[in-house]
Amino acid sequence: MFTEDQLMSFSYSVDFGTPEWFKLYYHGISVVSTIISFFSMYVILFQSGKMDGYRYYLFYMQTYTAFTICLVASALNSCFVRKHQAISKISSKYLLDDIPYIIVIALLNFYPFVAATLLYLSMLTKENQVILVKEVYPNLVQNFKNLPNYVVFDSNFWAIVFFAFIFFGCTYTLILIVTTTYQMFKILEDNRKHISSSNYAKHRATLRSLLAQFATCFLIVGPASIFSFLVVIRYEHSQVATHWIIVALTLHSSANAIVMIITYPPYRSFVTLWRPNRSFHFSTVHRSSEMNTRMNTERSFAVTVTS
16 A cells, blocks of 8 residues: 555654644633633623524524534524525515424534534544554554554545535535525615615624624634545645644634624624714705795704614
8 A cells, every 4th residue: 555665754754742832722722712702602692782583593603613613514504594584584585484494404403413423434443443553654553552542534435425525515505605695685785775774784784794704614614624635645744734723723713703793793892892972063054045045053963872
């Protein structure tokens, strides 16, 4: 399978120690991410104003963003579908009935469990892991035995099926988000005259925030795709690359929470403690054709902007 020179180069490319910078970073980002994630949950629950049940979908997504990676895409898709339902009620053009809506949400959240099952099937047994280690790292067999725990992945049939399934899921997510976003903006523009300006602004702000959160998913998709590629080609320096992949992955929960707060005005106002109280003064001019006179009447309006 490999030449002797390749086997020797593989042996020297494995490091059984853990870099100090990596341990410090991992513990540091864990603390920071936990604080930011719990703060974002508080903001969603108690600073969402008159937001309807959509807040619980946001809370659902933030919860899984904080504690797990595999359900993030499903939670994000659920948020888009829920928002799509809310906006579709304006014209009933793309509105789903209750039963189809429940089925769609259930399927979206069932997907990660199928992916987890395929990943489990792709894992080698301990005996096969030892055999693979002897084939690829014959000089390091004893070093692997001294490790308290390790997992070796190989590009077998189920691994390829798993990667193909993940690729399908990413493609489906992209199509779903692009389609629902287009339909939501179209509904808002077509019915702009029939809804209040405040509702119109609220829906657009929510959509922009969702799209920004979707952009942060590339912190998961990008590193995961690189990892999958390294497994398939059996890159000899994949251990070093994996360190940086983990660095990128651990940034997602904090990035998603920060983006959500920054891009949604009520949350941004709460964080920045922005409570402006502005007074706008302007004059109106009235003309009288009979009297041929001009009367200026100055009116003062005090407008208080609160969130």
